[in-house]
Amino acid sequence: MISLVKNEWMKIFSKASTYIFIAFLLVAALGTAIIDMKLSPEQSGKDWKQEVKADIQEQEKALKAKDIGDDEKAAIMEEMETNKQYLAKNINPDLSTNWTYMAEWTVTLTSFVTLFVVIVCSSMVSSEFSDGTIKQLLIRPYKRWKILLSKYITSLLFAALLLVSLLIFSYLIGILFFGNGSYSDKMLDPTAYGSFSTVVVGTYVVDMIVYWIPGFLVIMTIAFMLSTLFKNQALAVGISIFILFASTTLNMIIQSFIGKYEWLKFVLFPHLDLRGYISGTMEMFDGATLGFSMSILVVYYFIFLALTFFVFQKKDITN
């Protein structure tokens, strides 16, 4: 089995696209760091508490102005409240470290990991059909399920490699651009808007990645399944990417009907992104819990895997 995985790994790393994917993650990490640097306010060197206090005073002044509309007033009130929370909870809003950078950007860049892994997984088996090499591959002294399993294991390893690369790139680039900050700095929870709850920035980054992984595994497995169902590589890759992009839209449609039709709770899409459960403030629908969503994901995951192996085992290789 190890030799089969070695073979698959060799095939992945003989393709130029693999290196492009990894290079892209590096460039994306670099690019977002530059953007972050340009966007963040200049560090004046003053105490941040003084600056926040000064902000609050200005906002109070603005509220007293006569020609102010109600909307504007509400917006200023909100900003002022946020500033007061910063002071009360001792949170530096202008804090800029490698961790705040990762909280803001790395979490976003995981979508590229999903995209690249979907591309690789969906061509994992279908490319053997498209190239005609499947015939030479399956006349070896290995049962089909072993060959397929080696491909799936390799897909998992490749996914892990891309994710770890992204994390390492961002961490190091973060240090380079923003300095090595503390893991336990606090910030307002970006997923719990308006509640002013605080999170530890390092924990936030870790949570955002950990809660992203289950949905990612299911999407990857769908791509792998399509790769064995379709003999045409372009078709398998195309449909996989389509599903990836359509899943957000489908999720929104399903969410809006979920109160009406109870069974929609069991459709895969609302459960793919578990990150809403981190703060516990975003409820997808009544009675949605992390446990329920995880169970749905696990059930779908095994259905997809079983289907993949069953179809591949039975398939007549005719091309």
Next chain:
Amino acid sequence: MSDAVLKVQSLTKKIGNATIVDNVSFEIKNNEIFGLLGPNGAGKTTIIRMITGLINRTGGSVMINGNDLDKDFEGAMSQLGAIVENPEFYKYMTGRKNILHYARMSPNDISNERIEEVIKLVKLDHAIDKKVKTYSLGMRQRLGVAQAILHKPSLLIFDEPTNGLDPQGIREFRDYLKVLASEGVGILISSHLLSEMQLMCDSFAVIEKGKLIHTKEHMVDEKTETIHQVSFAVNDGSLANKILQEQYADISILKFDANTISVSATREQTAQINRLFNGNELDVYEIGITRKSLEDKFFEITEQEMRESV
């Protein structure tokens, strides 16, 4: 162990109501080069794909070197080397990486020396570190041979191996086969190119419409009763015709002109006719035998089959 490296029994493939392969049985011994002949679409490729486990069988059994394909798939496959249809490779990898890929899938450890030996044998040493996408079809065919023989299997299967090869390539391929067979390997070749098969195979089977209609005709048979087309170059063709008609009524004269006469005759009859001509003061300059080619036999067999089925 049975001495047949491949034993195929009652192989059948049905798709829906159509019977693609109908109850086909044959055997290949070691040292034997066996040709599976038939027009395109006769079911040759389907038979080969069933033997190699690429498609499911509706019925029948396959034994490779004594290992049943159903009971011991891995055992059977470890004795097999094959190129199924065109030799397809991972074009984005070098020839060496492709060979390494298949070496890793071999049941027994394959040393670097063995890899080098095989690469030399197929004369790819100059190009082995280039990507396969730069290879010509002939080179890919040779790489195909390399991956098939790498693990020293006892059965080799080549499906339409000379497709797209130039005459030089075909000749080289034929020479490999002869060498491999002499080393004790049994070889199955499918083709629709009859003249090719004649030069390559020791024995053959003809497939038509999924049925085996003729088996194991050995290529070389010099039995005395075999009738050949014999042509005599003489000084007077019409005289020769006259002599034969008068004195040798049971011989069939195919054609004659001023200087030649062609007849259907056995070896013995040929000698008698020559004596007859000499005795009648007819000068014989040359006696030529046109052996029936495999192609003639093939058409004879398939046409006969067609007449019977009408």
